[in-house]
Amino acid sequence: MKKKIWIGIGVATLIILMVGVSVYRTAFAKPLAVEVMEVKREKISSSLMVPGTLELQEEQSIFPSPELGKVEEILVEVGQKVKKGDVLVRFDNTQLSLEIEQNKISVESGYLRINQLQKQKEHLDSRKKELTEQIGKKEAEQQLAPEYDQIETEKRLANLDLKQTLLQKEALEERIKDFELSSLVDGIVLTVNENMTELVTEVQEPLVQVGSLQNMIATGSLSEYDVLKVRTGQKVIVKSDVLPNEEWQGEIIDVANVPQSTGLGNPLENQAVQFPIIVQINGGIELKPGFQLIMEIETEEKEGLVISSEAIIYEDDKTFVYLVNDGIAHKQEIEIGITSGERMEVVEGLKAEDMIVLNPSDKVSDGMEVTVE
Structure with missing residues (x-):
């Protein structure tokens, strides 16, 4: 009997101790420290990411020609600067x-x-x-x-x-x-193929290739959905994996009105339609023709409430943030508009100068007391 009494006393003591610890933590524990950001009204733009290829805007290739006869002489060499009108190749007649x-x-x-x-x-x-x-x-x-x-x-x-x-x-x-073919551009001789002076094959390589390295373009293609968002004059940021820390400015100078033909597949079958675009790159670029690029095309610019994607929580196809008000974190559902990198437009749910939690951890919950770092 005494043993049961002592066991009851021990259990009661343990319960009292646990309740005391809980009360102590509630009364004296410090609020969770969080990093916050202020919701601001800023300009934000949406963009499309399009793969592209770097090309010469002004380029000329001279091929062997049976009509002109045998090549008598190639008058230039690789790396040589040429002006418009300079004779590049002379054919024998x-x-x-x-x-x-x-x-x-x-x-x-x-x-x-x-x-x-x-x-x-x-x-x-x-x-x-x-x-x-x-x-x-x-x-x-x-x-x-x-x-x-x-x-x-x-x-x-x-x-x-x-x-x-x-x-x-x-x-x-x-x-x-x-019987003399001259340069059509001011530029530099890129390739000279002496082996093509005698032999004419089905797949021909150019005898001479001339181009201007000062004027470069990027070419790519847009889907039938994205092409409606793009027009000439729109700004473009050009990047390359080769130089990840570099970027170049450009603008769209041409958007095709008709899709490019692949020449493949059954024309009666549904095929992905692609519309070619050309981007003029402003200033010099350290890359060479043929390099692969990523073109970030700005499709829309507006002013709105802007937050960082680091503040976003996704749950059940809904979007939330933790709004901090008087030291209390409130879980707030929001509606997102356009995005630009890590910047997002908030269409509904927040107002300017609201403070929201950045990188909210699993410890943050609705109604929790928090302190701002």
């Missing part, structure tokens, strides 16, 4: 070369003929001077007049022939340009 050589002979022959007639006239002038001393000026002129007329006529014909030959030369020089 046997018939044209023959005509050019014949024309050179004709021009030289024309000048020789004119020089010969000029010497004949000078010789006739010497005879005229001698005859003038012998028979007088008038008689000398009458006697030599037929020879002067003959020389003058031949000189006129020779000059006409030479003029025609020089016109042919100009025409041939214009035809030469048809």
Whole structure:
């Protein structure tokens, strides 16, 4: 009997002790310390993340051409700076070369003929001077007049022939340009393929590739849903995994009105429609053509209440934050609008200057007393 009494006393003592500890903790324990942020009205923009490829905006590739004939000479080398109009590749044309050589002979022959007639006239002038001393000026002129007329006529014909030959030369020089391909841009020679001068294959590589590294663009594609949110002039932030700490500014300069054709699959089947876009990159970029990019396109900008995503709690398809008011944490349901990275617009549930808990832990609960760090 006494044993049961002592057991009862022990249990009662333990219960009293536990209640006392609980009361002590309630009365004297410090409130949970939390980090908070103030809800502010700021500008916020929504964005699309689109993969892209870095390309040259101004680029020219010259390929072998059976119509132009065999490559005679590549006049540039990799890394060489070129200006618009500089000859890059010259093609060989046997018939044209023959005509050019014949024309050179004709021009030289024309000048020789004119020089010969000029010497004949000078010789006739010497005879005229001698005859003038012998028979007088008038008689000398009458006697030599037929020879002067003959020389003058031949000189006129020779000059006409030479003029025609020089016109042919100009025409041939214009035809030469048809067999010379020049640069269409101010830039630098990117590739030179000497192996392509003899061989023409089905899959051709360019003989010469020229481009301007100063003007770069990024190309990508948008779905039929996203393309409605995009227009020319919108701002774009360009990033690359190669240089993760760098970013470049740009803007959209072209959005296709028709989707790109993949040429694959059955046209009667539903296929993903993609609309090409082009982004002009402002300023220099340290990457090379062909590098893969991520383009963050700003699609909408507005002013609203903005909080950090670190304050958000998701439960049962609903969104909550802990609102701190007079040292008490209140669980508050909110409605989210547009997002930009870690910044989120609050459409409903909060007002400016409200204080909310950042990174709320599992220890935070509705109605709990908290202290702000």
